[in-house]
Amino acid sequence: MEHGHTRPLSVSRLPDGEETTTGELVPLQSAVQSESESPPPVPPPKTPMRTVKALPQPVSPASPRMSISSRVGTGFSSEEDGYNTSDSESGGLLRGGAAPMSPQQYRPSFSGAGLKPPQSAAPASARAHAAHVPFDGNFSQMQSDLGGSTKQIPFYRRRRFLLGASLGLVAVVLIIGLAVGLRGRNTANTQANQIQESHTPTNSSDNSGSFTVNPFATVPTSPSSTASPMPLASPSLSPLTVQGSRIIEYDTGRSVHLHGVNIVSKYPPFTLVDVSSAAAISAALDPLVNLGYNFVRLGFTWEAYEPQRGIYTVSYLSDYVTLVRELGARGIYTLVDFHQDTFSRWSLGGCGEGFPQWAVPDAQQSTPANYTSADDLRAKGCALWGVTNNRQVSKGGDLDVSFGNLMVAGTARDSYAQMVGNVAKALIGLRNCVLGFDIINEPYLVNNAFYEAAYASIVATGWDYPNIVVEPAFKNNVLSRPNVPNVIYAPHYYDWRFIMDEVYIQLQYAIQNGGLTAAAAAFLANPSAATGAFLNAQLGFVLTATDKLTEWMGNGQTGAAVSTYLSGASAVQTSLTSFQLTATSLSANPDATSLSSFTTSITNVVDNLNGQLFSASTGLFPALAPQLTSAPLATDAAMTSMTTDSNALGTVPLILGEFGCDGAATFIDCPGWVWAMASSAEAQLASGWAQWAYVPIWTPQLGDLFNLESLSITTGVQGGYQPRATMMTGRPHVRKVAGNPTAIQVGKNPVSLSVTFNTVATVSNSTTELFFDDGAACGGLRASNVVATPAGATCSVARKPLLLCDSSGLPAGTAVTISVSC
Known part of the structure; x- marks a missing residue:
């Protein structure tokens, strides 16, 4: 196997307090706009960039590690993000000749707020210039234009001074960060509201533009209300990387298990969650916290962001960044999902979604269905979209033409890669909140060059070896492993x-x-x-x-x-x-x-x-x-098949990226099936799952607002976010494991949870974290039985519904079992 893309591990940081270019709108590369023409930049994440130094030397595992508190206010992106320690096809060599090594052998270099004295601010003219020049991938040059320092101070040479200084400065940083964040958040909302979006079609008569009814109208808002400021990336989230078939915390080595939902909006105005007020955000996201979820696969729609080629809807990206930040503040990781279904609503009879009209070949264009009319959706056959469109792929139909065009350099692929890079750049300050990038949802035709172009666009913005998610559209897709590090396989399954x-x-x-x-x-x-x-x-x-x-x-x-x-x-x-x-x-x-x-x-x-x-x-x-x-649910067999497909790509983590069904389905016990499917994924040690779907704009009349589907686990904003039949209320979760997990079992009647793992010397945090809401799981009884073996393993229920179990007193290689039941 060829090695993945490599790039010099030396990226300069901006001057402290200078956040002008982090996550700004990237103009079309072929044109340099004047300041008066260009839209204002996307408000940057409130996390200063850190220095990424050259590959550090190995350090002793016994050396002291940076505590979580000393990382507050930093953007996490570690140069060793990307080590995959075992690969059956490549021998584990995934970084240009570097031998595979565990992240636990290295110490990350953080030079965020409070760890370096402020540097001089760039002149206003330089900042204005940098906000409008096309981004060419040379991040160091852009920072130089801004007056940023290029000097790098290796962390391991100044450890004592920096750690000591951080204790005295972190409180000051927090206060300043909160003040700057509040101002920045208000400024961001003001900028987003002032952006002229005249390029987005608005003619609702042909369903080409904005949704004319506000799906969030029932949420009380006021002109002065804004979401609570989140100037810092969540200090509770560690950056995630890939190690063999596991997803691990980069800084501790603990195995991370992700459980959550898909949030995708497929029709104008493509609103995922109302982020206009703290009340609206809390109403939408807090139910996920109550379910114990730590993962959202968050849809990003190309049509919403770039309705005309090179013309970007800045407010859409700004709201997306806000949502990622708000999820991170609640302990929830985001998988950035560049979503499409059968290419576009401008093709295939108007029943698809995702790509803008200009990216659809002229001969394949259709008029979009009216997603506000159930009669029109039925008349256009949109309820049959999955069967109709999937079947025509094998017949050389429109999907073959559209996706074939996308796979060729010099076509829409270049704009797609640019779009992916713009999103990555906007999120670079929230790297510890982002699991990775799902480059394209359910592609019908794929080639490695397509993934590699998108990957190159991401790393050009300063990301260090991001996790890249791949998936087939259906089982008989030909899917090979792209030549990039840190691949995660995320198939979808619907019975x-x-x-x-x-x-x-x-x-x-x-x-x-x-x-x-x-x-x-x-x-x-x-x-x-x-x-x-x-x-x-x-x-x-x-x-x-x-x-x-x-x-x-x-x-x-x-x-x-x-x-x-x-x-x-x-x-x-x-x-x-x-x-x-x-x-x-x-x-x-x-x-x-x-x-x-x-x-x-x-x-x-x-x-x-x-x-x-x-x-x-x-x-x-x-x-x-x-x-x-009444037939067997057969979820174990389905999961075994997906695991086999995953193994064909080498040793990579597997996440069940989509699964779900309508609780009112006629031919399957959906509530029982989704529970069993999640249990099968966990029993086969998948790294996570994301149920389809959590739809804030769900209505009884139109369901999920896509082709009469109604898979949402919630009644949405209009129904007060009440649970629907397929919401897995009371389900327990294994979240973090202080070692290598060997068995996970989740029972339903009665609810129970069991995890077995082997302790590992290089895992620096010995706390295993479980979620068990005994009030929801045990019929309202606030009591549960917790058993940990051997005797050296101890569990605390002081932070219910989180159970924290410590195995620090056990030698490496010890098999630990923790069981929880009502």
């Missing part, structure tokens, strides 16, 4: 019985509720190219749905209704295909007699399907519902 609900909803509309016969009647009344195309689309949706249903029923399903359906399936497929050809022919040469006969034939097929599918006594769907909901 076929839940996906069958897509088929069920579309057939309900087309067959049971008369959508197909209505389209035929409209064509009969006014035969034209438009009505013929609409009829053909409806026929296509039914053809796809029944074809997929036939595939599933032929895969081990039994019963009289299944046999009846399968016996006539081939004839139905033939009729539907014939109808499509006839509709096309009659659109060009309408004939009254032929039209009447044609629509009668469609009605007959619809009546036949209606009986076969929906009859209460003999229909396929009524017969399948109890049969499938």
Whole structure:
């Protein structure tokens, strides 16, 4: 295997207190805008950058380590972030010839606030210049333009002085930081509100612009209210890196296990969480804390940020940075998820999302569906989007063209990499709050050059070996390991019985509720190219749905209704295909007699399907519902398959990046399934999971505001963030392990948690951290049983619902088991 990208480990820091360029808007590289033309920069994270020095020499494991308190106010990015200590394919050599070494052999170099005397501020003209020059990846040169020092003081040569000085200065730094943060936060909100976003389309009649109804209107706000200032990256979060198949705390070596949700907004105005006030933020994020979650996969939509090529919506990025900071303040890591589904809402019938219109090849363009109209979504077949779009990929359809174009240098790929770099730069001061970058959600075509271009764009902004997440769109995607360090594999899994609900909803509309016969009647009344195309689309949706249903029923399903359906399936497929050809022919040469006969034939097929599918006594769907909901959940087998795929990439951590279903699904016990899926992931020692989804804009009428999906675990802001059926209330979690975990088990009835691990000498923090909310898990009883073996392991319940178990008195290699139950 080729080594990953390398770059000199010498990046200068800005003068203390000077935060002008950290996270500012990056203009299009091909044009230098004047100060009057360019939008104001994104407010920088309130964490000064630290010096990144050359690769340090190994130090003794017995040497004292920097305490958490001395790291307050620093942005974490360690030069050893990126060591993967074992790789079956590459022998572990993932850094340009450097031997694989544990992060515990090194000491990070922090030179944040309070550890260096202030340097002279740059002239105002220099700051203004730097805010508008295109970023070329030369961070040191940009800092030099700002008057920043390039001198580096290795931390290990000034350890005693710096640690001593930090004790006296940290209080001053905190006070100054809070004051500056409050001012900066208010300034950030003011700037975001003042930015002219005229480049974002606003014509709601064609669904191309901003959502005309404020989904957060029920949150009380006032003009003067702002979120509580968070000038510092959360001191409770340690930066995370990859070590073999584990994700670990960089500074302690503890294994970290991540549990949480996806938060993604797919339709204009693409608002993830209302960040306009402290009350709105707390209402949205505090329920995640109460669930014990420490992880959010946070969607970033390219269309929202760059609606026209080179024109950036600064407020969208600013709000995103704010949300990452607020999550970090609550002890929650963020995975930056560059999200798309079947490329764009401007393609594939208008049912996708993610890429801006200008990135869609002209021949593949469609009009977006109206996401505020359930009828329009049904008529466009958007409820069937997963089945329809996934199936057409193998036929050389629009997705092949769009993604093929994206994979080629000199096309939209370059702009995509630039966008990724802009986001990375804006978040560089929050590095300890960011797990990594999910470069592209569920890509249909992938190549390593695409990932490597995005990776290069990230590291050019000053990130040291960021964690890069890869995933397939579906199991038979060809996915190889890109030539970058610190790869995390994050597949997605949705049970076929839940996906069958897509088929069920579309057939309900087309067959049971008369959508197909209505389209035929409209064509009969006014035969034209438009009505013929609409009829053909409806026929296509039914053809796809029944074809997929036939595939599933032929895969081990039994019963009289299944046999009846399968016996006539081939004839139905033939009729539907014939109808499509006839509709096309009659659109060009309408004939009254032929039209009447044609629509009668469609009605007959619809009546036949209606009986076969929906009859209460003999229909396929009524017969399948109890049969499938009582079937084994099969989550262990699904997780084993994903683990096998992960191993094919080498020794990398695995996170279950998406899984979920609608609590009201017809053909699967969703609440039971999501619990079992999470338990299977933990039993196979996955590094984490993120349930789909947590949707603040969820409504009973439109669900998640995407293709009639309704997977949100919460009722959102309009419903007061109450739990829905698939919220795993009371579920315990293993969060941090002081060693190498060998077994994790989570029980449901009754709720229980058990973890076994081997102590490791190089792990510098001997505290294992568990989350067990006995009030929620044990029926309101604030009591739990905690057992730790051997005798040298001790647990404290003083900080419920966190259980802190210490194994410092045990020798390396000791097997420790901690069990908690009601």
